[in-house]
Amino acid sequence: MAGKKNKKHIGLDIGSSSLKIMEVSSDKEVRTIENIGVQELPAGPLEETLPSSLKTLIENTGITAKEVNISISGSAVVVRFVELPIMQPSELSQAVSYEAEKYMPFDMNEIILDYAVLEKDQASKKMKIILVGAKKDFVEKRIKLIEEAGLAPNIIDVDSFAIFNSFINNVNREERGSKTVALLNMGAHLTSMIIASGDVPWMVRDINLGDADLTQVLKEKLDIDTEEAERLKENPGERASEILGILMGIFQKLIDEVRLSFNYYENQYGKGVDEVYVSGGSIKIEGLIPFLKESTGMEFKQWDPLSSFTVNPKIPQGKLDKIRSLFAVCSGLTLRK
Numbered sequence: 001m002a003g004k005k006n007k008k009h010i011g012l013d014i015g016s017s018s019l020k021i022m023e024v025s026s027d028k029e030v031r032t033i034e035n036i037g038v039q040e041l042p043a044g045p046l047e048e049t050l051p052s053s054l055k056t057l058i059e060n061t062g063i064t065a066k067e068v069n070i071s072i073s074g075s076a077v078v079v080r081f082v083e084l085p086i087m088q089p090s091e092l093s094q095a096v097s098y099e100a101e102k103y104m105p106f107d108m109n110e111i112i113l114d115y116a117v118l119e120k121d122q123a124s125k126k127m128k129i130i131l132v133g134a135k136k137d138f139v140e141k142r143i144k145l146i147e148e149a150g151l152a153p154n155i156i157d158v159d160s161f162a163i164f165n166s167f168i169n170n171v172n173r174e175e176r177g178s179k180t181v182a183l184l185n186m187g188a189h190l191t192s193m194i195i196a197s198g199d200v201p202w203m204v205r206d207i208n209l210g211d212a213d214l215t216q217v218l219k220e221k222l223d224i225d226t227e228e229a230e231r232l233k234e235n236p237g238e239r240a241s242e243i244l245g246i247l248m249g250i251f252q253k254l255i256d257e258v259r260l261s262f263n264y265y266e267n268q269y270g271k272g273v274d275e276v277y278v279s280g281g282s283i284k285i286e287g288l289i290p291f292l293k294e295s296t297g298m299e300f301k302q303w304d305p306l307s308s309f310t311v312n313p314k315i316p317q318g319k320l321d322k323i324r325s326l327f328a329v330c331s332g333l334t335l336r337k
């Protein structure tokens with residue numbers, strides 16, 4: 001049938017504070033957001049909260065397809081970059097298992113191991129490999145909970161790779177050029193950091209700092225409740241500089257962590273990070289980008305994880321604009337086939 005759209009791709013991002021889901025149809029080069037939504041997770045163990053929250057989200061967004069791409073992050077997954085001599089694929093899988101035993105802080109029986117060749121250098125006869133080890137019991141539990149909600153997990157990705165995938169599809173090559181970029185996506189409890197050049201990630205790290213730490217410091221310093229702290233973070237009005245002043249301590253901690261990684265990267269690869277791209281709910285905080293620029297002397301830019309998608313007209317623009325910055329992981333998951 002003319003104009004028939006291809007299979008739908010659904011990304012489901014299970015964060016510690018909320019679920020994000022997005023359904024995309026693709027027709028040639030055009031990808032369209034058909035359905036999208038966020039569902040806050042109530043406090044409590046995921047075993048109790050995930051299936052019902054996910055069902056609510058599915059109902060509210062009107063998603064009917066069952067297969068979803070998901071991702072994992074934090075301590076459930078370890079990513080390592082290693083260098084090996086160039087070899088045949090048949091030899092590689094054995095060499096990778098051997099390397100993984102050296103580099104993975106887990107028992108090999110307890111992980112799901114995956115790898116990919118990032119780059120082959122014929123001159124040095126070496127190749128760079130990315131190793132990913134995911135805790136098997138963690139992944140199995142996740143799958144079970146998603147199935148309880150009536151969905152079927154398809155691809156299981158890693159948050160930072162999904163963010164990077166989204167980035168290279170939403171920020172065009174000319175803008176990125178041959179620069180080395182760092183991406184920082186601040187979630188509620190984790191900030192994912194990726195250092196990359198061209199279309200290849202060279203370093204990833206999850207930093208244990210997030211938006212919830214910002215809320216917490218506001219609550220403590222101003223003696224207010226969570227709701228009021230959230231409100232002040234999003235709409236500080238006349239109190240913008242006071243609020244930023246309180247939040248600076250957390251951002252400084254984040255900068256210190258990031259700097260350590262940048263230095264490590266520079267020592268490893270002989271090349272520094274040229275600019276930093278930030279995403280996540282907190283980038284809207286007034287004065288944040290100028291503060292980051294000033295305190296690091298580096299270029300900080302915002303990017304929009306939904307900019308390359310067209311949008312089904314039934315989705316109100318206002319609704320989309322409120323949530324778009326939260327979709328770095330989720331939009332990247334829809335791009336996996």
Ligand SMILES: Nc1ncnc2c1ncn2[C@@H]1O[C@H](COP(=O)(O)OP(=O)(O)OP(=O)(O)O)[C@@H](O)[C@H]1O
Nearest residue numbers: 015016017018187188189190211212281322323326
């Ligand atoms: N429209 C919004 N809806 C929900 N949260 C928002 C919104 N705008 C900003 N935020 C803030 O963003 C944070 C959630 O970010 P995000 O959804 O990336 O976290 P998460 O994926 O749940 O957590 P993590 O990845 O750290 O486990 C919340 O702390 C919230 O205060």
Ligand SMILES: [Mg+2]
Nearest residue numbers: 015016187188
């Ligand atoms: Mg998240």
